[in-house]
Amino acid sequence: MKTIKGPAIFLAQFMGDKPPFDNLRNITRWVAGLGFKGVQIPSWDGRCLDLDKAASSKAYCDDIKGVIAEAGLQITELASHLQGQLVAVHPAYDELFDGFAPEKLRGKPAERTRWAVEQLMKCAKASQNLGLSFHVTFSGALLWHTLYPWPPRPAGLVETGFKELAKRWLPILNAFDASGVDLCYEVHPGEDLHDGVTYERFLKATNNHARAQLLYDPSHFVLQQLDHLEYIDFYHEHIKIFHVKDAEFKPNGRSGVYGGYSGWLERAGRFRSLGDGQVDFKGIFSKLAQYNYPGWAVLEWECCLKHPEDGAREGAKFIQEHIIRTTEKAFDDFAGSGADEKRNRRILGLS
Numbered sequence: 001m002k003t004i005k006g007p008a009i010f011l012a013q014f015m016g017d018k019p020p021f022d023n024l025r026n027i028t029r030w031v032a033g034l035g036f037k038g039v040q041i042p043s044w045d046g047r048c049l050d051l052d053k054a055a056s057s058k059a060y061c062d063d064i065k066g067v068i069a070e071a072g073l074q075i076t077e078l079a080s081h082l083q084g085q086l087v088a089v090h091p092a093y094d095e096l097f098d099g100f101a102p103e104k105l106r107g108k109p110a111e112r113t114r115w116a117v118e119q120l121m122k123c124a125k126a127s128q129n130l131g132l133s134f135h136v137t138f139s140g141a142l143l144w145h146t147l148y149p150w151p152p153r154p155a156g157l158v159e160t161g162f163k164e165l166a167k168r169w170l171p172i173l174n175a176f177d178a179s180g181v182d183l184c185y186e187v188h189p190g191e192d193l194h195d196g197v198t199y200e201r202f203l204k205a206t207n208n209h210a211r212a213q214l215l216y217d218p219s220h221f222v223l224q225q226l227d228h229l230e231y232i233d234f235y236h237e238h239i240k241i242f243h244v245k246d247a248e249f250k251p252n253g254r255s256g257v258y259g260g261y262s263g264w265l266e267r268a269g270r271f272r273s274l275g276d277g278q279v280d281f282k283g284i285f286s287k288l289a290q291y292n293y294p295g296w297a298v299l300e301w302e303c304c305l306k307h308p309e310d311g312a313r314e315g316a317k318f319i320q321e322h323i324i325r326t327t328e329k330a331f332d333d334f335a336g337s338g339a340d341e342k343r344n345r346r347i348l349g350l351s
Helices: 024-034 051-056 058-070 081-085 091-100 109-129 157-179 196-205 218-224 230-235 281-290 308-322 341-347
Strands: 005-010 038-042 074-080 134-137 182-186 212-216 239-244 246-249 269-272 296-299
Touching (some): 024 058, 051 058, 058 074, 074 081, 074 109, 081 109, 081 134, 091 109, 109 157, 134 239, 157 196, 182 239, 196 212, 196 230, 218 246, 218 269, 239 281, 239 308, 281 308, 296 308
Parallel strands (some): 038 074, 134 182, 212 239, 239 296
Antiparallel strands (some): 246 269
8 A cells, every 4th residue: 555645735726926826936835834745736827837948848847846846845747727628629618718728829729729739748748857657637528518418419429529539639648658647637527528437438439548547536526426435446546646625515495516507605516625525535545545546635725715825724734634654564463373374274174
């Protein structure tokens, strides 16, 4: 068994224009002061990382690692959620997702997709230059608008959608393979990879590509009413990244899983700070330890009520208290009587 590394924190939700959130040097010192040991870096935020330089210059990546090491931290992964989303966008969402792309590409979906693919290719090289083993992204979505089958989906639509999704991602997956990095999809509502069944569909469409792995975030499963503990039993061999995020689901006579177009405060399903929701973190940390999870426990703060700085401070302590230092011996070793094949055969009546 392995002891999970951590606590770490995803910087995306904390970056801002004022210190200590305005650049990598400042924010890493802030999170280190809270007790974090690792940082997951958003590849789209120039305040953290110049992706072009990271993809082309090992010396630049060494400088970035040096800044982080000065704070006593490590890089856990790079993240490319925004760029990954743009690899596959149904036209109904073009205008909404244009904000994820450079302004010159807005209103140009084909060019935007090419840019997104290039960004992921750069992330593969940047991850390699930084000495990282895993990378996290979103899959994008071609089928999300057909999630609820009314009118009924025509035969073959889902298969065609996943065939096209795989076609777009296979060159990227191959680039990550060449860089020696696993590409971990965050299974998430709004993506075509949003639960176990859809991940399996994608794996099949990519011929079980060895680099198509998973980020595990239980909060998204609480909101979908999916068993977030059994999910680990099914997919533990693929889980390489763990977002520690809490959520609650409290349906009522007016609203349920779909939320009624309400804001986050009014929804039946809401993201909460660690310990304030319904996620069974004791069960999760136990299962991940049992299954030799190889990575970090990374706080992702998203809460509709609590201030982010409070969520981060409390989150570092919460994760640390849940990490299980795994045992190197069995509790009943003291009662063992050693190994003796002849004795074992006598006990079994085989002498």
